[in-house]
Amino acid sequence: xxxxxxxxxxxxxxxxxxxxxxxxxxxxxxxxxxxxxxxxxxxxxxxxxxxxxxxxxxxxxxxxxxxxxxxxxxxxxxxxxxxxxxxxxxxxxxxxxxxxxxxxxxxxxxxxxxxxxx
Amino acid sequence: xxxxxxxxxxxxxxxxxxxxxxxxxxxxxxxxxxxxxxxxxxxxxxxxxxxxxxxxxxxxxxxxxxxxxxxxxxxxxxxxxxxxxxxxxxxxxxxxxxxxxxxxxxxxxxxxxxxxxxxxxxxxxxxxxxxxxxxxxxxxxxxxxxxxxxxxxxxxxxxxxxxxxxxxxxxxxxxxxxxxxxxxxxxxxxxxxxxxxxxxxxxx
Amino acid sequence: xxxxxxxxxxxxxxxxxxxxxxxxxxxxxxxxxxxxxxxxxxxxxxxxxxxxxxxxxxxxxxxxxxxxxxxxxxxxxxxxxxxxxxxxxxxxxxxxxxxxxxxxxxxxxxxxxxxxxxxxxxxxxxxxxxxxxxxxxxxxxxxxxxxxxxxxxxxxxxxxxxxxxxxxxxxxxxxxxxxxxxxxxxxxxxxxxxxxxxxxxxxxxxxxxxxxxxxxxxxxxxxxxxxxxxxxxxxxxxxxxxxxxxxxxxxxxxxxxxxxxxxxxxxxxxxxxxxxxxxxxxxxxxxxxxxxxxxxxxxxxxxxxxxxxxxxxxxxxxxxxxxxxxxxxxxxxxxxxxxxxxxxxxxxxxxxxxxxxxxxxxxxxxxxxxxxxxxxxxxxxxxxxxxxxxxxxxxxxxxxxxxxxxxxxxxxxxxxxxxxxxxxxxxxxxxxxxxxxxxxxxxxxxxxxxxxxxxxxxxxxxxxxxxxxxxxxxxxxxxxxxxxxxxxxxxxxxxxxxxxxxxxxxxxxxxxxxxxxxxxxxxxxxxxxxxxxxxxxxxxxxxxxxxxxxxxxxxxxxxxxxxxxxxxxxxxxxxxxxxxxxxxxxxxxxxxxxxxxxxx
Numbered sequence: 042x043x044x045x046x047x048x049x050x051x052x053x054x055x056x057x058x059x060x061x062x063x064x065x066x067x068x069x070x071x072x073x074x075x076x077x078x079x080x081x082x083x084x085x086x087x088x089x090x091x092x093x094x095x096x097x098x099x100x101x102x103x104x105x106x107x108x109x110x111x112x113x114x115x116x117x118x119x120x121x122x123x124x125x126x127x128x129x130x131x132x133x134x135x136x137x138x139x140x141x142x143x144x145x146x147x148x149x150x151x152x153x154x155x156x157x158x159x
Numbered sequence: 160x161x162x163x164x165x166x167x168x169x170x171x172x173x174x175x176x177x178x179x180x181x182x183x184x185x186x187x188x189x190x191x192x193x194x195x196x197x198x199x200x201x202x203x204x205x206x207x208x209x210x211x212x213x214x215x216x217x218x219x220x221x222x223x224x225x226x227x228x229x230x231x232x233x234x235x236x237x238x239x240x241x242x243x244x245x246x247x248x249x250x251x252x253x254x255x256x257x258x259x260x261x262x263x264x265x266x267x268x269x270x271x272x273x274x275x276x277x278x279x280x281x282x283x284x285x286x287x288x289x290x291x292x293x294x295x296x297x298x299x300x301x302x303x304x305x306x307x308x309x310x311x312x313x314x315x316x317x318x319x320x321x322x323x324x325x326x327x328x329x330x331x332x333x334x335x336x337x338x339x340x341x342x343x344x345x346x347x348x349x350x351x352x353x354x355x356x357x358x359x360x361x362x363x
Numbered sequence: 364x365x366x367x368x369x370x371x372x373x374x375x376x377x378x379x380x381x382x383x384x385x386x387x388x389x390x391x392x393x394x395x396x397x398x399x400x401x402x403x404x405x406x407x408x409x410x411x412x413x414x415x416x417x418x419x420x421x422x423x424x425x426x427x428x429x430x431x432x433x434x435x436x437x438x439x440x441x442x443x444x445x446x447x448x449x450x451x452x453x454x455x456x457x458x459x460x461x462x463x464x465x466x467x468x469x470x471x472x473x474x475x476x477x478x479x480x481x482x483x484x485x486x487x488x489x490x491x492x493x494x495x496x497x498x499x500x501x502x503x504x505x506x507x508x509x510x511x512x513x514x515x516x517x518x519x520x521x522x523x524x525x526x527x528x529x530x531x532x533x534x535x536x537x538x539x540x541x542x543x544x545x546x547x548x549x550x551x552x553x554x555x556x557x558x559x560x561x562x563x564x565x566x567x568x569x570x571x572x573x574x575x576x577x578x579x580x581x582x583x584x585x586x587x588x589x590x591x592x593x594x595x596x597x598x599x600x601x602x603x604x605x606x607x608x609x610x611x612x613x614x615x616x617x618x619x620x621x622x623x624x625x626x627x628x629x630x631x632x633x634x635x636x637x638x639x640x641x642x643x644x645x646x647x648x649x650x651x652x653x654x655x656x657x658x659x660x661x662x663x664x665x666x667x668x669x670x671x672x673x674x675x676x677x678x679x680x681x682x683x684x685x686x687x688x689x690x691x692x693x694x695x696x697x698x699x700x701x702x703x704x705x706x707x708x709x710x711x712x713x714x715x716x717x718x719x720x721x722x723x724x725x726x727x728x729x730x731x732x733x734x735x736x737x738x739x740x741x742x743x744x745x746x747x748x749x750x751x752x753x754x755x756x757x758x759x760x761x762x763x764x765x766x767x768x769x770x771x772x773x774x775x776x777x778x779x780x781x782x783x784x785x786x787x788x789x790x791x792x793x794x795x796x797x798x799x800x801x802x803x804x805x806x807x808x809x810x811x812x813x814x815x816x817x818x819x820x821x822x823x824x825x826x827x828x829x830x831x832x833x834x835x836x837x838x839x840x841x842x843x844x845x846x847x848x849x850x851x852x853x854x855x856x857x858x859x860x861x862x863x864x865x866x867x868x869x870x871x872x873x874x875x876x877x878x879x880x881x882x883x884x885x886x887x888x889x890x891x892x893x894x895x896x897x898x899x900x901x902x903x904x905x906x907x908x909x910x911x912x913x914x915x916x917x918x919x920x921x922x923x924x925x926x927x928x929x930x931x932x933x934x935x936x937x938x939x940x941x942x943x944x945x946x947x948x949x950x951x952x953x954x955x956x957x958x959x960x961x962x963x
Contacts, residue, residue: 050248057242057245064234065234068230068354069227071355072359075360085360091355096351099347099348099351103238104341112176119190120190121193126695127194127197127198128200130644131204131641132205132208134644134699134707135209165485166485166486166488168570183569184489184561184562187561191557191599195602197599198645198648201600202607286615291636291637294614294616297616
């Protein structure tokens with residue numbers, strides 16, 4: 042963005058201030074929300090949604106990801122895929138272990154796997 | 160060709176990629192950082208779902224007010240960081256110095272508050288070995304703190320001795336600030352996720 | 364072509380330590396990486412030679428008094444290897460060979476030296492970062508070696524460092540224990556790899572010469588690019604895991620220690636609640652892509668050598684490129700096939716079996732393309748080519764014996780037996796190492812300006828080929844007989860192992876034979892360096908890629924004039940052309956000339 046003109050920078054600065062206000066508000070909202078007893082699942086969802094919105098604002102405007110080059114997007118998409126793969130498959134292991142008690146791969150109740158003859 | 164060889168695209172963009180070298184480099188580095196913190200968050204999720212009970216940060220003595228102040232401090236430092244870059248874009252070196260100075264100061268404030276939090280825990284006999292939650296708390300905030308320190312070292316260099324480059328190669332210096340900024344914003348971004356995860360999420 | 368001389372005069376200003384020790388020149392750094400890695404390879408190999416004595420003659424004193432005295436009573440009481448020392452040797456052999464030997468050689472040395480040359484750049488994108496990545500690697504290596512000398516010796520929980528064993532062996536909160544130093548060393552090595560990969564990727568993307576489009580990149584550069592991404596994205600989770608295990612050992616946390624752990628009849632005094640499986644996940648999330656970090660640069664080298672010595676273009680260049688990209692991507696989603704025995708559950712086993720079978724497809728495409736490249740070529744059987752040719756069946760054996768391990772039902776029988784050892788050593792030892800040897804013989808003239816001795820090279824090749832197979836082929840038999848891979852006595856105390864025990868001697872004597880053969884290489888390396896035949900041309904192999912367009916050895920800044928690329932990387936034996944190779948930087952002749960082939 043070496044060709045950015047003076048006026049562009051001025052408009053950037055305005056955006057940065059707006060983003061700052063949004064981030065500060067988001068921080069206060071997430072703290073207030075944590076004081077309301079929303080229950081475990083809803084509480085987690087609300088907190089993570091607010092964090093994601095705040096994170097996107099930082100990435101999108103402070104880190105200029107809203108208008109970045111194609112290669113950067115490729116790298117980040119690849120990274121995001123692998124993070125999801127890592128977290129997802131590690132969690133899948135847990136689900137699968139629990140799934141033996143319930144779910145599609147469940148071992149039927151009362152069924153004991155046959156042992157080979159001693 | 161002289162002794163000091165000139166690597167192309169240090170300050171200008173390569174036409175077909177639209178990037179200068181350091182920008183691609185820092186994004187690649189940040190990608191690896193995403194994987195690093197991704198693994199730590201995966202650990203959090205796995206150990207939390209595997210546990211029978213899980214603490215809420217506030218209930219076991221983590222201070223939400225201090226952490227909220229720290230969140231705001233880091234957000235302010237992110238704004239001043241990006242403003243310092245914008246000042247260089249408008250060729251205002253004096254403004255750059257003050258904004259960068261505030262950024263570094265914010266880093267110091269963040270670490271001091273973090274230090275108070277740690278000290279408070281140790282006084283109450285809470286250590287990483289106390290519980291899985293505290294193990295994760297200390298490991299993640301500790302690694303994040305190291306990242307803050309790393310960023311502050313770079314920023315202090317660019318504020319002090321490194322700023323001489325503004326006289327010799329202003330474009331490359333502006334790029335350096337942008338790159339250092341990308342890293343600093345990332346550190347801020349990690350904290351934005353750490354804050355709710357460690358302090359706010361309900362226990363079970 | 365001696366224009367290089369007047370260039371070197373410019374650099375005499377640099378003091379020795381800047382020029383050769385803390386150099387920012389990618390070629391010097393590449394050589395530093397290469398020499399350090401070769402030393403580590405040899406050291407790791409020596410650890411194994413020692414272990415093989417205990418395996419072939421369990422409980423007998425080592426007949427080399429000098430070594431017994433050197434190692435001391437604590438490690439070799441009465442000349443007989445102590446079990447703890449055996450475990451240390453096993454753990455450190457794996458660690459050193461993979462993280463301090465092969466990867467730094469394949470990526471640090473070959474990648475550093477050749478990538479900037481092959482893309483037509485003056486240096487890496489970040490020369491200072493490049494220097495620091497070498498020195499961080501060096502520190503990591505020193506920490507690893509130093510761990511042998513702390514009380515209790517080095518790490519002894521295998522190169523995989525599975526907890527809870529690794530956390531409680533030895534139980535100590537001190538940093539100066541083998542396992543804690545292992546973890547610290549790994550953090551250094553990982554940091555070094557990260558810096559290196561950022562540099563390689565940026566160099567390839569940003570510093571390609573004019574006209575060097577993506578589909579004109581030499582296959583070696585593609586392999587290094589994919590390898591760079593593997594290192595970049597797969598290593599950090601292990602760094603995180605390493606930090607957590609360090610916390611477990613030093614701060615008493617329980618990331619990897621489950622609740623209710625009993626050690627030596629006593630309940631362990633920790634909070635518990637951790638997951639031992641988590642370490643395995645994070646470890647193999649790195650360590651499977653790591654396999655491809657070991658093998659992809661090797662494939663790249665073999666492709667270069669084969670194209671050059673068959674004097675024809677690689678068969679299916681594009682399918683090679685797409686396969687290597689797909690291979691890199693898939694290598695992130697197969698890791699848990701190392702963990703079938705942990706009882707993860709059938710659904711996740713089914714998933715990882717499927718991805719494992721899928722990932723074999725691009726490997727087979729690459730191997731097939733390389734084999735088909737031989738067809739119809741006028742092959743020159745020089746030393747690099749011999750090593751490259753031997754890579755194909757050796758890697759093939761390694762790959763094919765891996766298929767049963769990718770299927771849970773077969774893996775349950777074979778896992779943790781010598782079969783697994785045989786399998787991955789075929790991939791890495793006669794596979795990757797042969798390719799690396801091919802690379803050393805192939806690029807030695809460019810780096811040093813001297814030719815390596817041909818006869819000694821052939822002796823080295825044939826001896827290595829015979830003894831490598833003598834070591835690793837019997838492992839399949841021993842493994843299928845059910846002998847576990849980590850037995851201190853090689854299976855002597857087990858009834859089911861009795862019929863295959865004699866193979867332990869075959870393997871050990873082959874290993875010692877291999878050591879003798881490697882001495883030929885060492886002699887050849889140094890003799891050729893100082894007294895070898897000088898190369899008369901900058902392009903002694905008549906190759907097409909850009910590294911041969913530099914003076915020999917290339918000066919700081921590499922090229923005399925900024926190169927421009929006009930054609931693909933493997934324009935050999937173009938019909939109607941004057942000579943049987945067209946360098947990438949050679950401009951087109953007049954329109955309609957057959958030399959113009961390859962120009963888009």
